[in-house]
Amino acid sequence: MAAYWRLKGAETFEIRQKSDLERNIDMLALPGGESTVQGKLMKDLGLFEPLKKRIEDGIAVFATCAGLILLAERIEGDDTVWFGSLPVTVKRNAYGRQLGSFKTTGMFDGKPGVPMTFIRAPAITSVSPDVEILSSFNGIPTAVRRRNITALAWHPELAV
């Protein structure tokens, strides 16, 4: 994810502890991985509340896969809510286990032919009316935008 944004000309650094938040941040990238791991680590390391406040205050957020799950207001079959700042419902591992992972290309934000890699990806099963849908797969939304937040179920960085 960091390499992806460096390619786009951004300077990047990883937020691993509280002192990292003292640096100047224009955009938060919430990468793939396991949402349970990331959520727990953010809480254990005292990062969760400060990050939640920044997101609510309107900092630009770009999230993929696990990042989308962390932002979602509801997770199907799970009472856990992490940031809950994006009014969508997500379903974890919606395409099955690793054997269900796949690659495709599709329309993203009006741009055709964008490569999309789905790794044990979540699906966005419902969205509130003010959420803009940026891409879909078989009629199910796979990327959304609302105010400061853009969130993707797939990985754009793996196609670079």
Added chain:
Amino acid sequence: MDNRQELNRNLAQMLKGGVIMDVTTPEQARIAEAAGACAVMALERIPADIRAAGGVSRMSDPAMIKGIQEAVSIPVMAKCRIGHIAEARILEAIEIDYIDESEVLSPADDTRHIDKTKFAVPFVCGARDLGEALRRIGEGATMIRTKGEPGTGDVVQAVRHMRKMLSEIRRVASLREDELYEAAKELAAPLDLVKYVHDNAKLPVVNFAAGGVATPADAALMMELGAEGVFVGSGIFKSGDPAKRAAAIVQAVTNWQDAKLLAKLSENLGSAMVGINADEIETIMEERGK
């Protein structure tokens, strides 16, 4: 590279910076997930118990693995014996997320590994040096881990294997291009993979540490040496307070450079697994499969 291989390498990318924990029950799997494991390895007996019990050690009961798959949302891995094509097919049939073709189990074939390119499911394999790692990748492994000496709680072999692999990578990267043919011969590894290592100064797949990691400091040491994540086998559920130790190891891997935090994480963890010195044991698992 075909699509499946790439997707399988991609999943390993998502595990990077994480800790994969051995679990033997759904309850342990839930503890591991709650502690921040990025994946669990489902097996009937952890390496320390396999070592203690002796005898032939095989793939776990699929019903037991399925129980663990149902218990957690993180990826579930399971082990098959080296060269045991049928065990691997069974694990693929129950949609395991990653197969570990593992020297911890008794080898089914003492010379050949599984042709992993014939499977849709991803494989991780152990390696003690660069040649072994590249042979496994050539056979289709999409993730590598050091072998270490499993079930000992002694990190010395994992350190030896990681240092050896990474110093060989640095050496290959420093060669002239016309020296790569000889290097491939010495390493007994496919030439295209040796060229990849030369051009990129790293393996083409994610490289974790495994075998003998028992404490947050052990995990931090492996990250310091260049591991991209850590497998913890017997170290967690053979210790006094598994949930606390598991969470501490996860944080240690994330912030391995922060010694003050490591000090805090290492406090009051209860007893570590007792462990045995890797040079005092009779069954040398790391020598299985070359």
